[in-house]
Amino acid sequence: xxxxxxxxxxxxxxxxxxxxxxxxxxxxxxxxxxxxxxxxxxxxxxxxxxxxxxxxxxxxxxxxxxxxxxxxxxxxxxxxxxxxxxxxxxxxxxxxxxxxxxxxxxxxxxxxxxxxxxxxxxxxxxxxxxxxxxxxxxxxxxxxxxxxxxxxxxxxxxxxxxxxxxxxxxxxxxxxxxxxxxxxxxxxxxxxxxxxxxxxxxxxxxxxxxxxxxxxxxxxxxxxxxxxxxxxxxxxxxxxxxxxxxxxxxxxxxxxxxxxxxxxxxxxxxxxxxxxxxxxxxxxxxxxxxxxxxxxxxxxxxxxxxxxxxxxxxx
Amino acid sequence: xxxxxxxxxxxxxxxxxxxxxxxxxxxxxxxxxxxxxxxxxxxxxxxxxxxxxxxxxxxxxxxxxxxxxxxxxxxxxxxxxxxxxxxxxxxxxxxxxxxxxxxxxxxxxxxxxxxxxxxxxxxxxxxxxxxxxxxxxxxxxxxxxxxxxxxxxxxxxxxxxxxxxxxxxxxxxxxxxxxxxxxxxxxxxxxxxxxxxxxxxxxxxxxxxxxxxxxxxxxxxxxxxxxxxxxxxxxxxxxxxxxxxxxxxxxxxxxxxxxxxxxxxxxxxxxxxxxxxxxxxxxxxxxxxxxxxxxxxxxxxxxxxxxxxxxxxxxxxxxxxxxxxxxxxxxxxxxxxxxxxxxxxxxxxxxxxxxxxxxxxxxxxxxxxxxxxxxxxxxxxxxxxxxxxxxxxxxxxxxxxxxxxxxxxxxxxxxxxxxxxxxxxxxxx
Numbered sequence: 001x002x003x004x005x006x007x008x009x010x011x012x013x014x015x016x017x018x019x020x021x022x023x024x025x026x027x028x029x030x031x032x033x034x035x036x037x038x039x040x041x042x043x044x045x046x047x048x049x050x051x052x053x054x055x056x057x058x059x060x061x062x063x064x065x066x067x068x069x070x071x072x073x074x075x076x077x078x079x080x081x082x083x084x085x086x087x088x089x090x091x092x093x094x095x096x097x098x099x100x101x102x103x104x105x106x107x108x109x110x111x112x113x114x115x116x117x118x119x120x121x122x123x124x125x126x127x128x129x130x131x132x133x134x135x136x137x138x139x140x141x142x143x144x145x146x147x148x149x150x151x152x153x154x155x156x157x158x159x160x161x162x163x164x165x166x167x168x169x170x171x172x173x174x175x176x177x178x179x180x181x182x183x184x185x186x187x188x189x190x191x192x193x194x195x196x197x198x199x200x201x202x203x204x205x206x207x208x209x210x211x212x213x214x215x216x217x218x219x220x221x222x223x224x225x226x227x228x229x230x231x232x233x234x235x236x237x238x239x240x241x242x243x244x245x246x247x248x249x250x251x252x253x254x255x256x257x258x259x260x261x262x263x264x265x266x267x268x269x270x271x272x273x274x275x276x277x278x279x280x281x282x283x284x285x286x287x288x289x290x291x292x293x294x295x296x297x298x299x300x301x302x303x304x305x306x307x308x309x310x311x312x313x314x315x
Numbered sequence: 316x317x318x319x320x321x322x323x324x325x326x327x328x329x330x331x332x333x334x335x336x337x338x339x340x341x342x343x344x345x346x347x348x349x350x351x352x353x354x355x356x357x358x359x360x361x362x363x364x365x366x367x368x369x370x371x372x373x374x375x376x377x378x379x380x381x382x383x384x385x386x387x388x389x390x391x392x393x394x395x396x397x398x399x400x401x402x403x404x405x406x407x408x409x410x411x412x413x414x415x416x417x418x419x420x421x422x423x424x425x426x427x428x429x430x431x432x433x434x435x436x437x438x439x440x441x442x443x444x445x446x447x448x449x450x451x452x453x454x455x456x457x458x459x460x461x462x463x464x465x466x467x468x469x470x471x472x473x474x475x476x477x478x479x480x481x482x483x484x485x486x487x488x489x490x491x492x493x494x495x496x497x498x499x500x501x502x503x504x505x506x507x508x509x510x511x512x513x514x515x516x517x518x519x520x521x522x523x524x525x526x527x528x529x530x531x532x533x534x535x536x537x538x539x540x541x542x543x544x545x546x547x548x549x550x551x552x553x554x555x556x557x558x559x560x561x562x563x564x565x566x567x568x569x570x571x572x573x574x575x576x577x578x579x580x581x582x583x584x585x586x587x588x589x590x591x592x593x594x595x596x597x598x599x600x601x602x603x604x605x606x607x608x609x610x611x612x613x614x615x616x617x618x619x620x621x622x623x624x625x626x627x628x629x630x631x632x633x634x635x636x637x638x639x640x641x642x643x644x645x646x647x648x649x650x651x652x653x654x655x656x657x658x659x660x661x662x663x664x665x666x667x668x669x670x671x672x673x674x675x676x677x678x679x680x681x682x683x684x685x686x687x688x689x690x691x692x693x694x695x696x697x698x699x700x701x702x703x704x705x706x707x708x709x710x711x712x713x714x715x716x717x718x719x720x721x722x723x724x725x726x727x728x729x730x731x732x733x734x735x736x737x738x739x740x741x742x743x744x
Contacts, residue, residue, distance in 0.1 A: 035444045081630070088633045091385055094447060095586060096629050098387075102579070102622035110616065110680050219575055223455040226448040234445060280464045288463060295456030302437055302449065 002133035007252045013141050015248025016148035020203035021221070022228045022240040023155065024196030030235040031172050031192050033090055034082065037097040040222030041104035042197040046070045046204025047213045048112055051119035059122035063147075067201040074197025078190045101218065108215045116214035144206050151202065168192060227294045231301055233311020242309055247294050254290035339508065346500040350493055359492045365604040366499040367560045370506045372584040372596035372603070374553035379582070380590035381514060382546045383526030384439070385447045388454025389581050392551040394573030395430050395457070396423030396558030398468065401568045403559075404476035416478060416489050420502055420559030427555015428548055435547035439540055442529065454578055461570045473569025476562070489563065499560050506553055511593055513549065522546045580607070583625050589635025598636050616677050649742075651735045658728035665724045669717025675710040 025039045046066050053062035077100065085096045121140045128136035159165040171178045171188050179185045211217070228247055232239030261282045286293075301308065349362055371393055378384040400423035406412035407419075414422070438449050461468040468474070479490045487494055513519050521542050524532040529539045562568050571577065580603060588599020603621070610617040632639050646652055 029444075035447065084630055085633075090444065091383075092629050092633050094385060094444065095582075096626065098579070098582070099622055099626040099629055103619065103626065106616070106619035106622055110619065110677065111684060113684055223451055223575075227452050230445065230448050230452070280466055284463060291459040292456055292463070295452045295459070298449070298452050299437060299456075302440065306440055 002135055003256055005132050006135055006137070007256055008249070009137060009141065011249035011252035012245065013144050013148075013248070014252060015245035016145060016152070017203055017207045018221075018225065018228055018248055019241050019244035020148055020151060021200050021225050022232070022244055023152075023237060024199040025225060025229055026232075026235060026237050026240045027168075028193055028196045029229070031168070032082075032189055034093045034097065036193075036196070037094060037222075038077075038101040038104060039097075039196070039200055040218040040225055041101045042070050042074060042200040043204040043207070043221060044108060044213075044215070044218040045073065045104060046201030047119060047208025047217065048108060048117070048204075049201070050205040050208060051112075051117050051213055054119065054122070063202075063205055066205045067198045070201025070204070071194040071198030075190050075194035077197075078193035082193070083186065083189075101222070105215055105218060112215075114215060116212050119209045119213040121209045140210060144210060147202070147206050151199065155199075164188075164191070224294055227298045230298055231308055233308030236308070236310040239308055239310030247297075250293055250297065251290055254293050255287050257286040260285045342507075343504055346504060350496055356492060359496050361604060361608045363492070363496045363499050363564050364561075364608060365601050366496075366503040367557050367564060368584060368600040368604050369503055369597050370560070371554055371557035371581050372588065372600040373507060373510050373593075374550045374557060375581040376585045376590055376593075376596040377510065377513070377522075377546055377550040377553070379585055380592075380595070381519060381526065382522040382543055384442060384543060384547070385582075386450040386578070387447055387575070387582065388450035388452075388457075388578050389550075389554060390575070390577035391434070391454050391457045391573050392427040392431055392554035393558035393561070393581075394461075394568070394577065396427040396555030397562040397568040397572050398474065398558075399423055399426040399555075400559035400562035401474050401476045401566075402467075404478060404480060404562065404566075405474075408477060408480040416480060416563065417487075417498055419563055420556045423559020423562065424552045424556040427558060428552035431548035431551020431554075435544050435551065439543035439547050442539070442543065450578075451575070454573070454575055457573050458570065458575065461573055468570060469568075471570065473567050475567040478563050478566055495564055499564065502556060502560055506556055507597075510553060514593060518542070518545060583621065587625055587628050587635060589637030589639075591634050592637040592641065595635050595637030602636075614678065615681055619677060620674075645739070646735055649735075649739055651738075654731055654735065655728070658724065658731050661724040662721065662728050665717055665720035667717075669714055669721050672710050672712070672714025672717050676707070676714060679706065679710065 021039060021043055025036055028034060028036050028039075049066035049069055050059070050062040053065055081096060081100070082093060085092045121138075125140045125143050127139045129139045129142040130137055157165075159169060167178060167183050167188055168191075171183070171185055175185050178188075208217070224247060228243045229240060231246065232241070232243035261284070265282070346366075350359060353359070353362065371389075374392075375386065375389050378386050378389070400419050403412055403414065403419050403422040404416070407414055407416065434453050438446060438453060441449060462470065478495070479488050489495055489498065521532065521537050524535075525537070525539045525542045532542070533539050558572070561572070584599040584603035585596040586599065587602060588597060589595025606617055606621045610620070614620075628635060634642075643652075643655075646655065
């Protein structure tokens, strides 16, 4: 029970973090048709900015400034980069963001070096929030959950209750009509792109110190993020939400299990000598296979339901 | 594809395509005589790697250029090919596999094909953006799995082997690097011809159709999934050959050979060279290997420069270097090149200035972050003190002036270029 509750809480925290990333990616994709390959790089930028600012001023200003800075960079990228490539089609757009991911990673190498930086959880939040069966739940995890939920609610409110949100929703499906009504659709695109990047930046600020802030963080999370989007169904926000939580829980729960194929088949007397490929496969525990599970899930989903959980179209 | 081809005539007059034979013949000649001119060990290693990468980039382009599939995980097939090839080398050494070393790349190729069939069937159910994401996911999956099975993948250290195994054939042991170079050159030549021939087959043509308009191809009666699947598997085969060659060349294969960095490299090389033209990726592979082998010795920022180069290609020449060459060839043939020499020269000199300033800033930043503040070094005998703001101001000024001049030169060149293009378009009608 203790393991279950703690894993549940951790899984939900991680899942919400994933959703912060995948929601921006989904919004940008469904609006502009661009899969932002550099999305996880903006997450990384957020973490590094927050580290730099928290060293100089403190964590709380970083919580506000870093996402805004990342969002501003995102807008610049859209305005002066993506918009120019747009006329060549979707593949060059995707390649542009791919190149951008390369450049951001190299820039991070250039400025902050190749090893992890010491981006710490602020002292005010380093205590424990409560105890379940003797295991402390860190205050910072609670804070992460709070920020993610607040972000989610405000994103929902902005999209459904405000004027700009309505314009965004309309521009998702009927960009030409919205433009004909006198709205500046390219500017809306720029705002959405910047907003998505700011969300990724915010995820970086609160995730960078909970996980690790290093130049490889973009790639490792980026691949998972794509799995989330494919699982949830490309272009579906609700699907991305469910898939984020699913992957978050899957990864946290898998770490706690040490079952293996060998144990499963032990009663049947099927075993292989260790040191061989099959022996290793048989001895592989679920916990050590955890990094592969999301991808396996993705492959299974593609075989049985190619459009994803809530996807409406077979893209 | 002229209109005559549609008339369904059974008797066709096909003269010997002298130009093409000449081109391939001279390419073979270049491959054969290159080591005579560049005989240093470093050059031989670099040319060997170029050969391997040419196959890999061309195999990659079977997907991107010919079938319109953007893959972010093609190193899976080169990498797994490498792993099986290196195991094959070890089996030959143990005497369990009677196979000459020269055919080991084929082992890589066959396993590349096998995994291409296996993963490809699922992946190619999708096209476009989803395809790209799935290839990335599969790539990460294989990379993560490679660390879980150390008996096959060798864990962090990788698997090593000795390529001087088996009976020497005509005194060729593949011990010296030059013999390996010729083995690679031969395989490169054969693989290139095979891949070029494939573009001329019905499958290659239908793949082009699937790339350009999948819906229409489907209506004509082709199963787009199967076409994509076949192209993917064949591309896996050639990628596997490249992987097998690299196993022979380096005698070690580690987990990074299936990693995302390697996949990205193939994409970069193919796109920089130009995906729309068959020989485009060849140019890209040569440039990429040059960056990888030569530039990485000189500067730590080589990936940054390569990335910027790639971005510049994506933004300003989406057809790659090959298309730039072909467009200029067209202008040259029409006799307009004399109008472009001057703008080109201006553009190049302004570009050199801007690049100089930019490189200076990047290198200085790298030195600064390495030394942890301060430090001094010298370039071409010019001492640069990083602590002094003057060095940064000068570098920034050079960049700004160069950038400004470049912008002006670009506008002037573009004016001339557009003018020539409109004249050419008028002539064509």
